[in-house]
Amino acid sequence: MAIFADKKTRVLIQGITGRDGSFHARQMLEYGTQIVAGVTPGKGGQRFDDSVPVFDTVDEAVQAEGATASVIYVPAAFASSAICEAADSGISLIVAITEGVPVLDMLRTVRYVSDRGARLIGPNCPGLISPGQTKLGIIPGQIAAPGPVGVVSRSGTLTYEVVSALTRAGYGQSTCVGIGGDPIIGTNFIDCLDAFEVDPQTEAIVLIGEIGGSDEQEAARHIKEDLSKPVVGFVAGRTAPPGRRMGHAGAIISGSQGTAAEKIATFRENGVEVAERPLEVPDFIASALGG
Amino acid sequence: MAIFADKKTRVLIQGITGRDGSFHARQMLEYGTQIVAGVTPGKGGQRFDDSVPVFDTVDEAVQAEGATASVIYVPAAFASSAICEAADSGISLIVAITEGVPVLDMLRTVRYVSDRGARLIGPNCPGLISPGQTKLGIIPGQIAAPGPVGVVSRSGTLTYEVVSALTRAGYGQSTCVGIGGDPIIGTNFIDCLDAFEVDPQTEAIVLIGEIGGSDEQEAARHIKEDLSKPVVGFVAGRTAPPGRRMGHAGAIISGSQGTAAEKIATFRENGVEVAERPLEVPDFIASALGG
Amino acid sequence: MDIHEYQARELLREHGIPVPPGEVATTSEQAGEIARKYGGRVVIKAQVHAGGRGKAGGVKLADGSAEARKFAEQILALEIKGLPVTKVLVAPAEEIAHEAYLGAVVDRSSGVVVLMASSEGGIDIEEVAAKTPELIYKEQVDPRYGLLAHQASRLGFKLYPGDAGRARQAAGIVRKLYDAMIDAGASLVEINPLVTTPTGELRAIDAKMNIDDNELFRRPQIEELRDSESETPAEVEARDVGLTYIELDGDVGCVVNGAGLAMATMDLVKYYGGQPANFLDIGGSSNPEKVVSALRIITADSAVKSILFNIFGGITRCDDVANGIVEASRQIEVTPPITIRLTGTNEEEAVQILESAGFSAMTDMDEAVRKAVQLAKQHE
């Protein structure tokens, strides 16, 4: 088992003929991801690397190849449109790698995706990997291994660091999900925690947070209330200087300054252990799984 | 019993201080409708006819007086906003009497109301009456009487004609609903038919249609498939001259010209009897209830 | 409100849709001059608010100025579905490699705007829709999001598969068509045909647009496009005072409140052997002046032999109508006999008002219609 995607997932790449799209499509193919189609408007009828059929629209790719998930590598200006197209064409899992998507666009896009009953991961995220089965996105395949740890993170490369450390320490992963660091994202910590909670393969969970917002605090309270599996936390940004924050609205609305100290305290108040260093995470997992 | 509103319904009037709003508020009060509040922005704190409290916003009226339904008499330019305000404030039944509301406004407004889980009747409709219990709108109270016939109609005054004839013939009504004649309305024939189907008081249903669109045809098919109670139809506009129709899009999309002849034929094909004259309707009801 | 092809073309052009040149003429001389200016072959098209112009002889291809003048003269003498042709559009004839169809309409059933495209454009589009519906591509526009870019793109690639250049042009036109619809407050917009020129460019040759009357109050610039010449004076007066009036061929003039009741009344006039002279709806919030205007409009129709009032008061108050009838009888000489049926809101006050002015009123609709039909027959 795994969450969100496994070896049966039929994957489409939007922007497959671009620089990043083609590079990572090959990485995914190499990893074993079932890439059944690509989409680049205007390049319909071609084949990517002489094998993967390319279509002008997602609709055609879904009709012809039965794609159920899509990974998006199109430029920021077109990312919202690509996400909406995927959701509108019946794709149920959309992973948006693209960074730099305007936040106001994402407000509408996230609603559109949920109105269409799909799940969006990202944008500005590394995607997900269910080790040994499939990967959708840019997480390097070699750092992960199958196992009992679920990983969810707002970060990209920091996730790799932690996953790599887990693997080296002998703790494989069920699924590693990078949910993205943007203010407005499709899938949040709590969605992933709930999915890991019901995933039989997952026995412990690593949650990697950052400064800003109050997602970690909400996750901490959710863990205490609704999760039975052990969770280990890490929060980056303890040395971040206090911002030259202008305006009050953010603090008024969340009742929070979003500092790492506040997040770490909230985790601990809610019974979640927090590692000090990324490479310390495997030790905490060891004791969680041992206990 | 009745559908949508009964004697317990706590009614708010939006536009209570206007010409039409105040006139019909008094008519409703006289009929026994529980009018618990009025809303006219800028007149909050006043009392209508020294009794009904007036508020600036629907929210205040709901909080202070527990209104659950609203009847809207505001001018066309503000009607969509008034409807949205009611839906957003937790009003569950919204009856919009106002005519002349732009169709493109209504597309968004109808979705907004359903997104908020409310029911909209109208716009450009006479409202509804559950005889002996309550009335919301402008249907004259004296023409109706309690009884077993449910009436649903796209028309206003034509409805009064039929209801009045039913009452004179001794067939009272459970609820009479005028759904409005505009292209985009909140509650359609099928919604009302389904409500009558499960209403214990209703034993037979009168459906009054008009030329234009394909709502009657859809209702006819729905009656055959899903309704157990007898339905009598009437369609106005058999002598309407064929329009000087420009453009094809309407016909392409509905596959229908929307003539009275087509609608009457579809009713009969689906086993629904159709009266030739409004005053003939009670005869058909007599045989439906007798049979 | 319908607007003319030349006006719709202009609105589409303002939104950036490629519309070929064209000018309007009201005389054959003007048409000839415009044709001379363009040179070569021109199309002359009747500008009239009715479909089926081509089959009625309202569209002709002219070679040079002289022929343009001749054909314009013929077309300007036509009457199409009862409407006189007072204007023609003169436009250079286009070379056509392919004809597609694009349309957008408010769909009552689904409650959204539906965009439609077909690569089988032209005058037989309804037949295409009926016989090969799979050749009509549709996109529903969620009113909460508006038209999304991928939807326009999808229609473009459906229309011109394997031709990314034309697909992108078409996607742009679809977006602009939708914007034009929303900006104009239209309930229908069509481009038929959307032609491909021999060099692969898309051009909107013919355009149709119906404006939602309810949008006009906030769009004075669209209201100005109304062509009063295309309506009868009675229709113009009716609209000015807020009545809905359509002239018909019969002799029983009808004044009714509410469109449904008005249609049912006409149906009943026919049922009892009469012929309605008009559809006239005085609408909801009636006031006495409206009734005066209604009577003035009906009495101006010399075919009317009998006048029938059928009023069921709701938001319309019977006393308002009664006052109007009394007032009108003071202001205008009404020759045909008037049959008055009214019931509902303030019925008693109304009967009192009418009776003090020497009128009588009935309450039964069937009876009133029968009487009005009978009176018309007596005065034939």
Added chain:
Amino acid sequence: MDIHEYQARELLREHGIPVPPGEVATTSEQAGEIARKYGGRVVIKAQVHAGGRGKAGGVKLADGSAEARKFAEQILALEIKGLPVTKVLVAPAEEIAHEAYLGAVVDRSSGVVVLMASSEGGIDIEEVAAKTPELIYKEQVDPRYGLLAHQASRLGFKLYPGDAGRARQAAGIVRKLYDAMIDAGASLVEINPLVTTPTGELRAIDAKMNIDDNELFRRPQIEELRDSESETPAEVEARDVGLTYIELDGDVGCVVNGAGLAMATMDLVKYYGGQPANFLDIGGSSNPEKVVSALRIITADSAVKSILFNIFGGITRCDDVANGIVEASRQIEVTPPITIRLTGTNEEEAVQILESAGFSAMTDMDEAVRKAVQLAKQHE
């Protein structure tokens, strides 16, 4: 991107919000002249991208031109939260009968724009929110519908109950504030205070606006509002090449890919007893030129005693980074010792590139950070 108060005021004014007059001065002489023009009492306000200006002495009330010049000189000499004040806003002092607060912000938790209003405006608004949250009125804007008229009206009546005139003015300002936010691509807009003048008119006295950097590519007119004077030259260069760079007080220069890893690296530097000299994220699609710029920026900071590369390749390819380091070492003289840690995508190629150029690379993050901290201490 932050913009200055005077720029935000101008954007709000363009949207029809009543903003009192005011002009910007960069010298005390200019400030004096502006004050003379207005006459009477003026407010002098530091234009700087930091909160808490008032407490830092950056806002003063001056009586007449001479005092304005004096206060402007004092304020222009200030540094607020590390930022030098290079501009002041000079505006006539307003008579204030009441102060309210209006704000709009993208709320991460609910995924919508939230509008906020409070009749308890002024500098203590966060305290109001914390102690009496019921005095903060909120409206969530469903992104599918945008701000609806009734929501603006509701906030207006909440702010000024029983005062329909001011409630309507406020509702209009709320609508315009939201429009200004959307048009500018802002993630935060505030008017604080929104004052009532003694004659009952509302005026936006102070305005704040944060622009979403991701919106700038399609809003060149907003990008032009960027005040490069308010940034260090290094920050300007970093942005030009697409790096995120924030200068700090320590001596270990960090070049990292990814914001989260960059922060974790800084945390680790501190954990091992060092002090990070900067936050520097080379981002996702790195190319060798970016790395060259990164090294140039860091070596320009004379406080840097040790440079740490921490790269975990994903979309960033390690070979790109390696090529950048090699290229930079040819172009620039890099004095501080460089510790390189890289792993992930194309790691092997990278190691090869580095080793052929005489660099060595590590794979363990903790080890690399420890070494870089140690090197910095050796060179102190």
